Amino acid sequence: MNASLTTKFIEVQGVAQTFKTAKGLFPALRDIHLTIAKGEFVALIGHSGCGKSTLLNLIAGLTTPTHGALLCANKEISGPGPERAVVFQNHSLLPWLTCFDNVHLAVERVFGKTESKAQLLARTDAALALVGLTHAAQKRPGEISGGMKQRVGIARALCMEPQVLLMDEPFGALDALTRAKLQDELLEIVARTHSTVVMVTHDVDEAVLLSDKIVMMTNGPAATIGEVLHVDLPRPRKRVELAEDPRYVHCRKAVIDFLYTRQGHVEKAA
Amino acid sequence: MVSAVFHAPRESASEATKTIANSVLSTGAKTSQPTNPPTPKPARDWAALSRSFWLTVLPPVLGLGLLVGLWALVSASTGRSIPTPHEAWLQALEVFSNPFYRNGPNDQGVGWNVLASLQRVAVGFGLAALVGIPAGFVIGRFAFLSRMFNPLISLLRPVSPLAWLPIGLLVFKGANPAAIWTIFICSIWPMVINTAVGVQRVPQDYMNVARVLNLSEWKIATKILFPAVLPYMLTGVRLAVGTAWLVIVAAEMLTGGVGIGFWVWDEWNNLNVKNIIIAIFVIGIVGLLLEYALVKLATAFTFEEVKS
Numbered sequence: 001m002n003a004s005l006t007t008k009f010i011e012v013q014g015v016a017q018t019f020k021t022a023k024g025l026f027p028a029l030r031d032i033h034l035t036i037a038k039g040e041f042v043a044l045i046g047h048s049g050c051g052k053s054t055l056l057n058l059i060a061g062l063t064t065p066t067h068g069a070l071l072c073a074n075k076e077i078s079g080p081g082p083e084r085a086v087v088f089q090n091h092s093l094l095p096w097l098t099c100f101d102n103v104h105l106a107v108e109r110v111f112g113k114t115e116s117k118a119q120l121l122a123r124t125d126a127a128l129a130l131v132g133l134t135h136a137a138q139k140r141p142g143e144i145s146g147g148m149k150q151r152v153g154i155a156r157a158l159c160m161e162p163q164v165l166l167m168d169e170p171f172g173a174l175d176a177l178t179r180a181k182l183q184d185e186l187l188e189i190v191a192r193t194h195s196t197v198v199m200v201t202h203d204v205d206e207a208v209l210l211s212d213k214i215v216m217m218t219n220g221p222a223a224t225i226g227e228v229l230h231v232d233l234p235r236p237r238k239r240v241e242l243a244e245d246p247r248y249v250h251c252r253k254a255v256i257d258f259l260y261t262r263q264g265h266v267e268k269a270a
Numbered sequence: 271m272v273s274a275v276f277h278a279p280r281e282s283a284s285e286a287t288k289t290i291a292n293s294v295l296s297t298g299a300k301t302s303q304p305t306n307p308p309t310p311k312p313a314r315d316w317a318a319l320s321r322s323f324w325l326t327v328l329p330p331v332l333g334l335g336l337l338v339g340l341w342a343l344v345s346a347s348t349g350r351s352i353p354t355p356h357e358a359w360l361q362a363l364e365v366f367s368n369p370f371y372r373n374g375p376n377d378q379g380v381g382w383n384v385l386a387s388l389q390r391v392a393v394g395f396g397l398a399a400l401v402g403i404p405a406g407f408v409i410g411r412f413a414f415l416s417r418m419f420n421p422l423i424s425l426l427r428p429v430s431p432l433a434w435l436p437i438g439l440l441v442f443k444g445a446n447p448a449a450i451w452t453i454f455i456c457s458i459w460p461m462v463i464n465t466a467v468g469v470q471r472v473p474q475d476y477m478n479v480a481r482v483l484n485l486s487e488w489k490i491a492t493k494i495l496f497p498a499v500l501p502y503m504l505t506g507v508r509l510a511v512g513t514a515w516l517v518i519v520a521a522e523m524l525t526g527g528v529g530i531g532f533w534v535w536d537e538w539n540n541l542n543v544k545n546i547i548i549a550i551f552v553i554g555i556v557g558l559l560l561e562y563a564l565v566k567l568a569t570a571f572t573f574e575e576v577k578s
Binding site for chain 2: 079160
């Protein structure tokens with residue numbers, strides 16, 4: 001892999017997104033320029049309705065931009081694909097399949113043509129073990145808790161060995177304790193797999209704890225990137241030790257300052 | 271089997287009413303209380319037991335009593351041109367004592383008539399399902415086909431099924447195929463429409479999963495569309511069977527031959543009103559059993575909606 005790919009693995013070049021609504025055109029995003037290096041963990045943060053998820057969907061290829069282009073590994077993103085796995089906000093597990101089958105569907109799709117059945121089953125088992133859900137493999141999504149569902153969603157995304165992991169508020173619907181536990185697990189998994197991750201969040205602590213780079217977005221409509229903050233905290237990161245680290249406090253303050261001082265008029269505007 | 275059920279029409283009717291009441295109760299109970307009333311200990315809670323007994327048994331019995339009462343009233347006020355419940359009961363005992371006799375093509379037992387009707391419904395409905403469900407899938411899946419066929423469906427669906435009978439007679443040159451054709455054409459629409467709507471309402475989340483995984487069209491159909499659409503499809507099937515059973519009676523009145531509809535018309539020509547009343551009960555009970563079986567089938571295949 002050459003040097004330019006390592007630093008410019010994902011490139012978002014002058015992207016704008018306009019939606020057609022009943023009331024006419026709605027400009028969601030404008031003028032987005034962003035580069036993400038291989039192995040980087042990027043958090044997209046901003047107030048509700050600022051187009052964080054829109055940007056994530058564009059990188060996933062689920063939608064196509066009105067203007068501009070997106071590149072992944074020097075190829076234009078023209079549609080979704082298993083090399084850019086998505087962890088959906090509401091986990092989106094298929095309720096009629098067991099956790100095992102939900103993950104296996106993805107494993108089969110990506111490795112089914114090249115590997116034996118036993119290897120595929122082993123991959124599925126490994127993915128479930130990675131998120132600590134071996135015991136729930138034969139349960140259906142309706143029978144497990146919200147946090148477990150989200151972990152199955154993560155396992156489904158990770159089992160594909162994606163080049164990029166895209167997460168849309170993956171822990172948004174969870175209680176604080178479960179969220180902290182899953183964040184720690186995610187830190188560990190990412191450290192092991194060296195994945196490139198783009199995560200949408202509205203949780204300042206989550207963004208600072210997990211990311212190398214925090215992309216702060218201005219309020220919509222026609223949102224754009226307001227500021228990019230590099231988080232230079234050493235890894236592995238421990239949440240308890242970080243809580244009093246001045247660098248952590250500084251990053252946290254910078255994000256809060258952006259969100260609530262400079263972009264704080266969202267309630268009035270909306 | 272049919273004869274066994276119909277030996278005692280009044281009893282079986284009350285049985286049937288009970289099953290309705292039960293199914294209504296159980297569907298209502300899903301939101302308010304668990305289906306099985308909790309019986310925590312084998313404690314002798316006779317008060318609660320007898321209370322729930324009366325709550326399940328008394329209302330249907332009262333409903334049936336109301337029907338019989340009204341019937342007796344009408345019978346008395348028309349000077350017995352409508353037979354009394356008692357007369358109909360005696361006649362029913364006689365009719366059901368030998369439901370499977372054959373005295374030539376126009377005089378056969380009620381069992382044979384019901385079976386003949388059910389057979390026509392099965393063939394017509396089966397063909398309709400064979401065509402309608404796949405058609406619903408492709409119409410729901412591809413917007414182009416949906417726009418292409420929606421005007422046709424909107425135009426043809428409101429047509430009374432019996433209006434198709436002459437076309438059937440003309441094309442198939444026979445009463446039996448014409449009746450089956452009528453069943454086919456009237457039961458195909460609910461299945462096409464419900465399946466198509468089901469496919470269109472598959473949550474976008476699931477389709478996004480399919481897109482991210484880049485699943486083949488076959489995998490999408492078997493792993494996502496089919497299970498997601500199944501409840502809609504079974505609703506369509508249920509509506510279709512209901513319509514088919516409504517229509518077969520009317521169609522047979524026109525085509526003749528053997529069948530419960532023909533039997534009604536034949537008894538009218540004989541001015542045997544008691545048998546007409548018995549036929550009405552038979553039609554109702556068979557329709558109810560069909561509906562009940564399909565509701566059971568539908569609940570067995572409906573997946574719990576997963577809420578995040």
